[in-house]
Structure formats: C-alpha cells, structure tokens
Amino acid sequence: MKRILMRRLLLxxxxxxxxxxxxxxxxxxIPGDAASQLAGLQATQEDVLRLRRQLDLDEPIWTQYWHWLNGVFHGSxxxxxxxxxxxxxxxxxxxPVTLSxxxxxxxxxxxxxxxxxVASSRAGSLAGRLVDLLSVGGLAIPxxxxxxLLISLLSVRLGLLPATGYVKFADSPDGWARSLLLPVSALALGGVTAIAKQTREAMLDVLRRPYIDNLRANGVPERRVVFKHALRGAAIPICxxxxxxxxxxxGGSVVIEQVFGLPGLGGLAVSxxxxxxxxxxxGVAVYFTLLVVAANFLTDIAYALIDPRVRAS
Structure with a gap:
C-alpha cells in the first residue's frame, strides 16, 4: 500500500x-492580452506596447513560462x-468556498x-427500473x-433560501449552510442518481455470492447481512x-458558482x-490539479481501509 501511495505522489x-x-x-x-484589457478602449497602440513591456508580456511564451515556473520553485x-x-x-x-x-x-x-x-436493491425489479430512469434523467439535466429552477422556486417564489451569496462558516454556521444548500443540491443531483445505480448493481452482485447465503443460513439477521457485510463488499465501486x-x-463548480454568485475558484477562473x-x-489550474491528486490519494486510502488485500499490496 505504501508503494501505491508513493507512486501516486511521484506521478x-x-x-x-x-x-x-x-x-x-x-x-x-486566446486573442489579446492583459495589457490590452488594462489600457482601456481609449489607449493608443504606444500605450498598450508600453504596458505590455511593463508586465513582461512582450517576451516569448517560453520565457514567460520559465519566469512563472521559477517563481513556483521559490514558493510563489x-x-x-x-x-x-x-x-x-x-x-x-x-x-474554502469551492471546497465547501x-x-x-x-x-x-x-x-x-x-x-x-440499497433500498432499490432490496425492493425488486420495479425499483430497479425506477433507479435506471432517474439515473438517465439526473445525468441529462444540466x-x-x-x-x-431551484432559485425560482425556493428563493423567488417561496423565499425560503437565499438565491445568491456566500456566508463564511466562522461568521454564521447557519447562514453558511443556508447559502450552500441550493448550489450543493443543484451540483449533486446527477451524482445522486449515478451513485444510486452503482450501489444497486454492486449490492445485487454481492448479495448473490455464496458467503452471503452462508451468513443467512447461520442465522445472521438480514439487516446485518445487508448493511455490514454486503454493503462493505460493494464499497469499492461506490468509492x-x-x-x-x-x-x-x-468542473461543475465553475458554472454553479456563477449561477449562485459564489466567490470561489471557478468564478475567479472565469474573470x-x-x-x-x-x-x-x-494558479487556479494548479489548485484544481492538486485537488484531483488529493481525491485520488484519498480514494486509494479508502480502498486500503475497505479491502485488506489492498493494504497487503
């Protein structure tokens, strides 16, 4: 397991x-540069060129990249x-906004x-078809x-939740939760249906295995069979x-932050x-890449906690 984690870090x-x-x-x-944007519409070509030299934008692209990379080596x-x-x-x-x-x-x-x-895996074929239908719908809805839609219904019409803005957790835990409820729900819908379908298929596969029959034959309660043994066996694909x-x-946070006016990394990347x-x-690209690396790293740790064979590798 240590070798796997070290390989992840090195890669x-x-x-x-x-x-x-x-x-x-x-x-x-991309056409244009920051100098053209900062100079304004009334600036002359000489003004733009002078500002471009001040910002070192007149240098070759690889020289600019080396200057940036050299700053990274020095912690900036x-x-x-x-x-x-x-x-x-x-x-x-x-x-913190994007992470939340x-x-x-x-x-x-x-x-x-x-x-x-889990519920649909125990409820029969009708529930399975319903989960399949919801999975397609959840993935198809942007x-x-x-x-x-949530803003129109819950904020504008009913006035239950704020439509835009972000409240820091340190300022108000309740306000923080209320400001995130709608964007989190909008971003999570497709994931709910995808996880539900994956869980159902994995649970059905595990529940057909012989060791589950042995547990039932030995009188292990069905609730314990499902939630302790079967769900653990299905945990790898769920993770x-x-x-x-x-x-x-x-990736979806970039759009959601724009819709709900959240001051996160996605909105900063757009501006x-x-x-x-x-x-x-x-900087945004580096942070997003680090978050992806961290997600894969945590997934490997979860695999090791779930399956002893991974820890032994």
Whole structure:
C-alpha cells in the first residue's frame, strides 16, 4: 500500500508540470492580452506596447513560462496582472468556498445515493427500473438549469433560501449552510442518481455470492447481512464512483458558482480568463490539479481501509 501511495505522489509532480504547460500554451492562443484589457478602449497602440513591456508580456511564451515556473520553485504563484494581488492570497480566500461546495455535493450525493441504491436493491425489479430512469434523467439535466429552477422556486417564489451569496462558516454556521444548500443540491443531483445505480448493481452482485447465503443460513439477521457485510463488499465501486463525482464536481463548480454568485475558484477562473490574467489562470489550474491528486490519494486510502488485500499490496 505504501508503494501505491508513493507512486501516486511521484506521478503528481509530472502531472502538475504537464497541466501547467498545457494551460499556459492554451491561454496564450486566446486573442489579446492583459495589457490590452488594462489600457482601456481609449489607449493608443504606444500605450498598450508600453504596458505590455511593463508586465513582461512582450517576451516569448517560453520565457514567460520559465519566469512563472521559477517563481513556483521559490514558493510563489506570481502576482495578478489586473489588481497586483498575490495569486496565493486571491486563491486562499476563495478555496474554502469551492471546497465547501464540492465536498458538500460529493457527500450529499454519496449518502443519498447509497441509501436509494440499497433500498432499490432490496425492493425488486420495479425499483430497479425506477433507479435506471432517474439515473438517465439526473445525468441529462444540466446542473445550471436545475440551479435556476431551484432559485425560482425556493428563493423567488417561496423565499425560503437565499438565491445568491456566500456566508463564511466562522461568521454564521447557519447562514453558511443556508447559502450552500441550493448550489450543493443543484451540483449533486446527477451524482445522486449515478451513485444510486452503482450501489444497486454492486449490492445485487454481492448479495448473490455464496458467503452471503452462508451468513443467512447461520442465522445472521438480514439487516446485518445487508448493511455490514454486503454493503462493505460493494464499497469499492461506490468509492470509485464518489471519487469520479468529486472530480466532476470541480468542473461543475465553475458554472454553479456563477449561477449562485459564489466567490470561489471557478468564478475567479472565469474573470481571470476574461481579463487574460495569466498568473491567476495558472494558479487556479494548479489548485484544481492538486485537488484531483488529493481525491485520488484519498480514494486509494479508502480502498486500503475497505479491502485488506489492498493494504497487503
């Protein structure tokens, strides 16, 4: 198990490098640059060129990338070109918002999906077809459309929950939960149905195995058979689906944060792309990659806790 975790950590280094190179090259292909944005519509060509030299945007792309990478080696992700704020500071204030949204959606989808999946695996073929139908519907409905629907119903019409904004947990735990309930629900819907279907299929497979029949023959209560033995046997594919859901939620958070006005990394990435703010774009890409690496790392640990064979490898 230690070898697997070490291999994961070692592979994350070239992964971060490749992602940073790809993002840097792709953003350089976008027409315009930060100098044109900052100079304004009334600026002359000389003004733009002078500002471009001040920001070192007149250098070749690989030189610019080396300067950024050299800063990373010294513990800095650079400075925003638009407001001269340190990138790590800008990302640090927004990271808790994105983490709250993504982790909340993952936990919500996993818990509710497992409950529905276990229930449908015990309820017969009709419940199975219903889960299949909901899975297709949940994956087909865009999260941003669902978010707008929830805002219209629960915020505008009923006034039960705030439509936009974010409250820090330290300021008000209740306000924090209320500000996240709608965006988490919108982001988690597709994941709930996917987890439910995966749980149902895994549970049906485990419940057909001989050791389950032996447990029942020895008089083990059905509740214990299902929730202790069968569910543990089905936990590996459920953990895999939850990990995939978490990574997908990172991408979905970009849109959801825009819909609900949340000051997270996704909203920062959108604004930085619009202003061609290269250091901020790079910083968001690095943070998102680190979150994906952390998700895979935690999944490997979960595998080891569930299956002793993984710990022995």
């Amino acid at each position: 994350s280094v070239p992964l971060l490098f490749v992602v940073s190179v790809v993002v840097f090259v792709l953003q350089s292909l 992700l650079g400075t925003s070109l638009t407001n001269r704020e340190a990138v790590t500071t800008a990302l640090g204030t927004r990271l 949204l993504v982790l909340g959606a993952t936990v919500f989808a996993t818990v509710l999906g497992v409950v529905l999946g 999260s941003f459309w669902l978010g707008l 895999t689906m939850s990990s995939i859901l978490l990574v997908g939620a990172l 930085a792309t619009g202003s061609k703010d290269i250091p901020v774009i790079q």
